[in-house]
Amino acid sequence: MSPWISSASIDTVLQLNRLSTLGLALPVPRRDLARAKLCAKLSLRYMPSCRCARAKSPLCSRQGEHLARARAHLGSFFFVPLWIDLGISESRSRVLRFVDSFVRNSCQKLDRFALIEDVGDCKAKDDWAVAAAVSTWFLWVERFRGSCERVRDALNSALDEEMSADPKVFLMGEEVGEYQGAYKVSKGLLDKYGPDRVRDTPITEAGFTGIGVGAAYYGLRPVVEFMTFNFSMQAIDHIINSAAKSNYMSGGQMSVPIVFRGPNGAAAGVGAQHSQCYAAWYSSCPGLKVLSPYSSEDARGLLKAAIRDPDPVVFLENELLYGESFPVSAEALDSSFCLPIGKAKIEREGKDVTIVAYSRAVGHSLKAADILSKEGISAEVINLRSIRPLDRSTINASVRKTNRLVTVEEGFPQHGVGAEICATVVEESFGYLDAPVERIAGADVPMPYAPNLERMAVPQVEDIVRAAKRACYRSVPMSVTA
Amino acid sequence: MGVWFFARSSNIARQLKGQVGQGLLGIWRFGFSFGEIRPTHYSDLGDSGTLFSIRRFESAKAQKRIDDEEDRVLDFPGGRVTCNSQMAFIPESPEKQTLQCYRVLDDNGQTIVGSKFKEINEEVAIKMYSDMVTLQTMDTIFYEAQRQGRISFYLTSMGEEVISIASAAALSMDDVIFPQYREPGVLLWRGFTLQEFTNQLFGNKYDYGKGRQMPIHYGSNKLNYVTISSTIATQIPHAVGAAYAMKMDKKNACAVTYFGDGSTSEGDFHAALNFAAVMEAPVIFICRNNGWAISTPTSEQFRSDGIAVRGQAYGMRSIRVDGNDALAIYSAVHAAREMAINEHRPILIETLTYRVGHHSTSDDSTKYRPVDEIDHWRKARDPVTRFRKWVEKNGWWNDEDESALRNDVRKKVLNAIQVAEKVEKPPLAELFTDVYDHPPSNLCEQERLLRETVKRHPQDYPVDVPV
Numbered sequence: 001m002s003p004w005i006s007s008a009s010i011d012t013v014l015q016l017n018r019l020s021t022l023g024l025a026l027p028v029p030r031r032d033l034a035r036a037k038l039c040a041k042l043s044l045r046y047m048p049s050c051r052c053a054r055a056k057s058p059l060c061s062r063q064g065e066h067l068a069r070a071r072a073h074l075g076s077f078f079f080v081p082l083w084i085d086l087g088i089s090e091s092r093s094r095v096l097r098f099v100d101s102f103v104r105n106s107c108q109k110l111d112r113f114a115l116i117e118d119v120g121d122c123k124a125k126d127d128w129a130v131a132a133a134v135s136t137w138f139l140w141v142e143r144f145r146g147s148c149e150r151v152r153d154a155l156n157s158a159l160d161e162e163m164s165a166d167p168k169v170f171l172m173g174e175e176v177g178e179y180q181g182a183y184k185v186s187k188g189l190l191d192k193y194g195p196d197r198v199r200d201t202p203i204t205e206a207g208f209t210g211i212g213v214g215a216a217y218y219g220l221r222p223v224v225e226f227m228t229f230n231f232s233m234q235a236i237d238h239i240i241n242s243a244a245k246s247n248y249m250s251g252g253q254m255s256v257p258i259v260f261r262g263p264n265g266a267a268a269g270v271g272a273q274h275s276q277c278y279a280a281w282y283s284s285c286p287g288l289k290v291l292s293p294y295s296s297e298d299a300r301g302l303l304k305a306a307i308r309d310p311d312p313v314v315f316l317e318n319e320l321l322y323g324e325s326f327p328v329s330a331e332a333l334d335s336s337f338c339l340p341i342g343k344a345k346i347e348r349e350g351k352d353v354t355i356v357a358y359s360r361a362v363g364h365s366l367k368a369a370d371i372l373s374k375e376g377i378s379a380e381v382i383n384l385r386s387i388r389p390l391d392r393s394t395i396n397a398s399v400r401k402t403n404r405l406v407t408v409e410e411g412f413p414q415h416g417v418g419a420e421i422c423a424t425v426v427e428e429s430f431g432y433l434d435a436p437v438e439r440i441a442g443a444d445v446p447m448p449y450a451p452n453l454e455r456m457a458v459p460q461v462e463d464i465v466r467a468a469k470r471a472c473y474r475s476v477p478m479s480v481t482a
Numbered sequence: 483m484g485v486w487f488f489a490r491s492s493n494i495a496r497q498l499k500g501q502v503g504q505g506l507l508g509i510w511r512f513g514f515s516f517g518e519i520r521p522t523h524y525s526d527l528g529d530s531g532t533l534f535s536i537r538r539f540e541s542a543k544a545q546k547r548i549d550d551e552e553d554r555v556l557d558f559p560g561g562r563v564t565c566n567s568q569m570a571f572i573p574e575s576p577e578k579q580t581l582q583c584y585r586v587l588d589d590n591g592q593t594i595v596g597s598k599f600k601e602i603n604e605e606v607a608i609k610m611y612s613d614m615v616t617l618q619t620m621d622t623i624f625y626e627a628q629r630q631g632r633i634s635f636y637l638t639s640m641g642e643e644v645i646s647i648a649s650a651a652a653l654s655m656d657d658v659i660f661p662q663y664r665e666p667g668v669l670l671w672r673g674f675t676l677q678e679f680t681n682q683l684f685g686n687k688y689d690y691g692k693g694r695q696m697p698i699h700y701g702s703n704k705l706n707y708v709t710i711s712s713t714i715a716t717q718i719p720h721a722v723g724a725a726y727a728m729k730m731d732k733k734n735a736c737a738v739t740y741f742g743d744g745s746t747s748e749g750d751f752h753a754a755l756n757f758a759a760v761m762e763a764p765v766i767f768i769c770r771n772n773g774w775a776i777s778t779p780t781s782e783q784f785r786s787d788g789i790a791v792r793g794q795a796y797g798m799r800s801i802r803v804d805g806n807d808a809l810a811i812y813s814a815v816h817a818a819r820e821m822a823i824n825e826h827r828p829i830l831i832e833t834l835t836y837r838v839g840h841h842s843t844s845d846d847s848t849k850y851r852p853v854d855e856i857d858h859w860r861k862a863r864d865p866v867t868r869f870r871k872w873v874e875k876n877g878w879w880n881d882e883d884e885s886a887l888r889n890d891v892r893k894k895v896l897n898a899i900q901v902a903e904k905v906e907k908p909p910l911a912e913l914f915t916d917v918y919d920h921p922p923s924n925l926c927e928q929e930r931l932l933r934e935t936v937k938r939h940p941q942d943y944p945v946d947v948p949v
Contacts, residue, residue, distance in 0.1 A: 170730075196730055197730075199761070201757065201760075202753075202756055202757060202760055204749075204752075204753040204756065204757070206719070206749050206750055206753050207719055207750075207753025207754060207756065207757045208753075208757065209719075210716060210718070210719025210720055210722070210723065210750055210753065210754065211719045211720070211722045211723035211726060211754070211757050211761075212723055213719075213720055213723060214660070214719060214720030214721055214722060214723025214724040214725075214726075214727075214737075215723035215724060215726055215727040216723070217708055217720060217723070217724055218658060218723070218724035218727040218728065218737075219727060220723075220727045220730070222723070237713060237716060237750075238716060238719070241711065241712075241713045241716060242711060242713075242716050242720065246709065246711075247916050247917070247918075247919070248694055248916045248917050249691060249694050249695050249699070249701075249709055250690070250691055250695075250701045250703075250709035250916075251689065251690050251691040251692035251694060251701075251912075251916060252692070252915065252916040253690055253691075253701060253702070253703040253709065254701070254703070254708065254709055255919060286917050287917055287918070289918070309919070310919035311918045311919050342922060342923070389922040389923065389924060390924075392923075392924070393923075
């Protein structure tokens, strides 16, 4: 959590019943600036009391401070202050409900939202002004609905939109229909598309995976859900020997447009057979594309790309990210939105050390970068997004700039994704390295169940911080190393 | 997967709270009717579809009614069943006799009196027979070509020619074939030319697989014949998936898959049959039970009464057919197709036959089975000869036609080999295409580097790879 969202501010918002005015600063991408300013103007015009409150409020200076810090943190965002008067009971409860879920679902997890409390004492001048303000607010809510979108909902909307756009797309797996998905990713889809296109299957991974591949041979675009990728081991023959190789072996006669998706990697407290990362496994096989989203925008854009792709795609989600919320731009909410496969994203620019990660490790790396920045180390964080094809050029360009590399993954170290990244950097940018590459991976043991041991087996933020400091030849205190 | 429930209860329940509660309720709702026992006589049950489960359990003959008290229906979530106070296990095999085999032609090519079969006209019969002869000739010559080292591998259909050809004749071109590797007869029937076969075997640039698959792994999009997979039994669930796709598209066609007795031991076979039944997919499973999975006899492969009996266990119709009787196969497949498409249901056909040839050119079957046995099947039980007798008896074929056909086919096969051998091998570019729909940057780079290297050091590279 970034420093400018204090827990105090969230507590204050949660106690909104006692407030009459709420002030929010919404981050707006530059391209939406004009519209955002207009909305802000409207809201201020229709809420003279708020303007008044703003001027009078004793907290104004603190608010300005918050905004300044937020701007410094998110250079490319412009902050529009938005004020809502909570004077009318009905709209008040709606706003409260929204703010409550907004705070619960997103702000605690977000570092891209500035939330600034203000206890104004103003009252609404007239109902009309309040109604206008609330509608302006909801316009924003609507516009930013996605910005507090959970990864689960992002996946759901991507599936929904692709199923609606192409009748050949169908979802198949254990518990995807009546139960709405083991992790509720397919929520509502059975009702919308019926049992032919949201297909509950018997509990046979080899069966429904093979059937999905057969359906893809015949022109459908199946999305096969594994309850976890650990269970895909029972069906790996169909993924590797059938899906990945058929197009090549048939001389291009048989394309296999199929997506294998489901949670991958470590969750929490589910032991060895539910906690393995298969990124390295599947990414070692030509013919497959392997994607691993981190944020909601990744999840939406990459899943849509995967479904539209003519090749078989292994789509590795993460159970612990399903419930996390991330801001999603208006562009990403558009049904035509799609991310390129094979292109990494620089989540945070830096100049001293490159941290390459995927899936949940990206979040850890961003947190590590925050900590490092306090110590004067500017870390560049690369979110791979695509494990195969691997965006070697982005990685190498970054290493050539920072001259230091830390790789982070939750999978096992040997022949892992980090190993491949090391290899490409050694092959292409060896002369640029100023320090040995630091490779952070899960412990080389099956995942233990006991929480204390489990924590030791999965990379943590402090591991990344420590490795980055080592790469920068900073001293690492013993207490941290221990 | 047994573990799925664990995952659900430990993680999801925590995350999803109320929704999970509802879901679980839905699942357990069945349980509430557990104790309900309604005394019902068999005669009261009528003939409605809901009785399916009762019939299923009734198959155990050991369940005898002792008195009225026991003649009750128990309503379990797993099925409505009658109960019996006598403990009785279902026997491991039928008590009296094994499942009967459908047969129309006797060993002399005469139709058995009273037999029911689908009529075949002269044109179809002659094409069927010509294709059988072509397949035999191909097998003989290509097998020799492998022995001479001209191709790396071959696998014959000897003894099983009529299964693929007669079944193909009963299907339509829209039906999609998911073959194993002993069904080139289907391709022949559908019009794959000798030159096309030979191009594949020699892996030249005209091979539709671009020289990427080992010999006999034919495939043709045009003829709805899915490229053969070396891994055993994977095609069976694929066929179910394609059948499901056809059902969704409301196509007037079905998927047909072929496999051997050995394949039925693979998990894929069981998964596919169960899925096909549950998904009500229009698919025909054709098992060639030829007695041998390479060197493993059926007695060491399974203990059931062959394959057909398993269909019932999965809730699908099945039939056992004499695999050396072209008319019986044609009729059974024809009827199966009608049922599969019109009633949206899978059908299992077990054809009993004998693999006269070795498993492949990598095998010498005389090491594990008597030569006499092979000779007996080759000479006395040959399915092609049997069909020829029937065609001749109809006055549609004679010795003259026979020798003309065999000479003609032989010349064509030899000619095809000569042509295929002279055709260039696939160009270097084909090493990299089709891994993906569009080549990714790493493959483009590899190709560029390889081309540069070949150009720089031409003397170190073979001349038969066009750059």
